[in-house]
Each structure stands twice: as structure tokens, then as C-alpha cells.
Amino acid sequence: MAQSFLQIPSEVWNHIFTFLPVSDKFCVRATCKYFKKLIDHWSLWKGWSVVLSFRNGPYSNQFWASLRRRKVASVVMRSNKAKHWSQLTQGLPGVSTVVVEGTPRTNFRFLEELPHVKRVAVRSTLLLCDANPAAAAQQLTHLSLCGISLPSKDVFKAALSKFTNLTSLDYHLEPIGPPVSCLQVLVDSLPKLKRLSVCFKRVLLCYDTTEAIHRPAALSSLELVNYMNFSLPTDTMRLLPHLRSLSVYHQLSHTEMDDPEHLGFYLKSWLSDLPQLSSLVDYLQETWRQ
Structure with a gap:
């Protein structure tokens, strides 16, 4: 029995x-x-991610073997030590998604040893990058940057333009003074970009309409988080003719909520320039001034 x-x-x-x-x-x-x-x-174990902290030192060969049997393709890396990255590249060479978080600093050099990585997320750390990152940067299709700090915005903008195959970008950065980039730079430097999410609480975009984008942006989905009215001009959407989905999460003060000009003027102007739009989210979150 x-x-x-x-x-x-x-x-x-x-x-x-x-x-x-x-x-x-x-x-x-x-x-x-x-x-x-x-x-x-x-x-x-489909869709399962493993968190690698290395708190107790390197992981055993049996541990990596079990992950390979499960065909784990997504990891959360919480160490920036070279020896730990080396163990990851040897233990899971076929990993396709990497999330970096909980480390003092990081960079994109690990892509050189992980040729199958297509998706990268970097959270709450100092991102160090060269103006000319490795050719492996072109292998990425999805990049998420949330709550990171940048030592040089100019170097970062130059590096970002090398990720020419990106189709999805989350651009949520910590404040560093002047604007890190502008919508024009993002869509013009990343020709294959289809989805873009920008957090306006941390990044104030500047859109220079005096210098037109060289080609119509291929964006089909745009998300504006913590959006503050008048951050983008009324004719912004003319350069996004293929946009099908627009999500706007407003960040307004109590006094601004009583002003209809702040609530709807820009949105109405944008909609008139989006003939292919099929999905619209307009969410208003009230905030109170101290």
C-alpha cells in the first residue's frame, strides 16, 4: 500500500x-x-523567477542543476560582485530576463556574458554606464529603469541610444536636477520602440517642437505617470500618429482640480491628433499642498 x-x-x-x-x-x-x-x-515552473542574494556565499552545483531542469529563465539579482555574476552566467547561461535590485551600483556589462537576455529591469540603484556600451546592448527588447540614480545624464542618453532594438521602455528615474532626457530623444533614438512609460514625478520631459523628429514615432502605447499639466505641449501627439493606447495618470494639487483648464484642455487637444487611438485611460489622483 x-x-x-x-x-x-x-x-x-x-x-x-x-x-x-x-x-x-x-x-x-x-x-x-x-x-x-x-x-x-x-x-x-513556467513564468517563475528565482531571487539570488548570495547572502550565504555561492550556491551549490545541485542548486543550479535544479534550476536548469526547471528551465528557469528569469532571475532577480541582488549582488553586484563579479564572482556572483560569473556563477550566474555559468549556472544559468540561457537566462532571458534579469532584474537588478538591492545593490549599491550596477552596469550593463553582464550582458556580454548572457547573450540570451532580452529583458532587463534595474531598480533603486546607481546605474553606471559607458557612452558606448557593449554591442550586447542591441540584444535587449525590454528595459525598465525605476528609481535609479545616474552619475551623468549626458553619458546615459548617449548609452540609451545604443539600445536600438528596444520595443518597450519604462523610464522612471529619481530626480537629478535638470531633465535627464526628453520625449524627442527617446523616440528618435529608439526607432523600434512600441511602448513607453514615463514617470513625471521624477522626470520632467522637455519637448522641443522647433526641431521636428526625423521620422514619425513608431510608438503604439504611451503611459504618462504622475503627469503634471503643461509638461508637454498641445501638439505633442502629432508626432505619434501610430499611437493606439494612451494612459494618463494625473498628479494634481487640490487648487488645480478646480480649474477646468488644467483638467481637460491638453487631453482634448491630444485626442484630436490621434486617429488610431483605441484605448484611453485618464486617471485623476488628488494631492494636497502642504
Whole structure:
């Protein structure tokens, strides 16, 4: 009777295990070698990310082997030490998504050793980058920059223009004084960009309409977070003819909410220049002045 569970086909067990949360999967995995093998099947770990902190030193070969069996393709890296990045490149050479967070500083050099990475997110750290990053920068299609600090905005803008295959960009930066970039630079430097999210609480964009963008932007989705009225001129959307989705999350003070000019003037002007728009989100968040 004790061996009766072995008579159940592995496909049935795999289906049962799909209903378990991750914590329960680890508990089942620890019961016996048979379940350990079943639990490590890649079909049970789709979309799963592993957090690598290296708090207790390097991870064992068995640890990396289990991740490879599960075909883990997404990691959260919480170390900027070269030896830890080296272990990642050797342990999971096929990783496609990397999130860097919780480190004092980081850069894009790890892309040279991880040729399959397509998505990168950098959060709450100091981003060091060269004006001419490695050719591997062109392999990225998705880049998310949230709460980071930059030592040089000019060097960063030059580096960003090298990511020529980006299709999605989250541009949420910590304040560093003058504007880090402007919408014109982003859409003109990144010709394949389809989705752009900008946080206006941290970055005030400047759009120079006196120098037209060399080509119509390919953007199909634009998200303006913590948007402050008059940050962009009324004719901004004329240069985004392919835009299909627009999301505007307003950041208004109590006094501005009583002024209809602040609430709708710019939005109405924008809509008249967006013939292909099919999705619109206009969210108003009230803030109070101290």
C-alpha cells in the first residue's frame, strides 16, 4: 500500500502539482527522490523567477542543476560582485530576463556574458554606464529603469541610444536636477520602440517642437505617470500618429482640480491628433499642498 502512489502515472502527478503554490511544491519535493524529480519538471515552473542574494556565499552545483531542469529563465539579482555574476552566467547561461535590485551600483556589462537576455529591469540603484556600451546592448527588447540614480545624464542618453532594438521602455528615474532626457530623444533614438512609460514625478520631459523628429514615432502605447499639466505641449501627439493606447495618470494639487483648464484642455487637444487611438485611460489622483 505504501508503494501505491508509484502506480499513478507521472503525468497525473504533474497535473496535480500544478494546483500547488510554490511553498507546497518545495514541501512535496523534500519528501522523496521520486517527487523531487517530478516537482522539478519544467512545466511546473513556467513564468517563475528565482531571487539570488548570495547572502550565504555561492550556491551549490545541485542548486543550479535544479534550476536548469526547471528551465528557469528569469532571475532577480541582488549582488553586484563579479564572482556572483560569473556563477550566474555559468549556472544559468540561457537566462532571458534579469532584474537588478538591492545593490549599491550596477552596469550593463553582464550582458556580454548572457547573450540570451532580452529583458532587463534595474531598480533603486546607481546605474553606471559607458557612452558606448557593449554591442550586447542591441540584444535587449525590454528595459525598465525605476528609481535609479545616474552619475551623468549626458553619458546615459548617449548609452540609451545604443539600445536600438528596444520595443518597450519604462523610464522612471529619481530626480537629478535638470531633465535627464526628453520625449524627442527617446523616440528618435529608439526607432523600434512600441511602448513607453514615463514617470513625471521624477522626470520632467522637455519637448522641443522647433526641431521636428526625423521620422514619425513608431510608438503604439504611451503611459504618462504622475503627469503634471503643461509638461508637454498641445501638439505633442502629432508626432505619434501610430499611437493606439494612451494612459494618463494625473498628479494634481487640490487648487488645480478646480480649474477646468488644467483638467481637460491638453487631453482634448491630444485626442484630436490621434486617429488610431483605441484605448484611453485618464486617471485623476488628488494631492494636497502642504
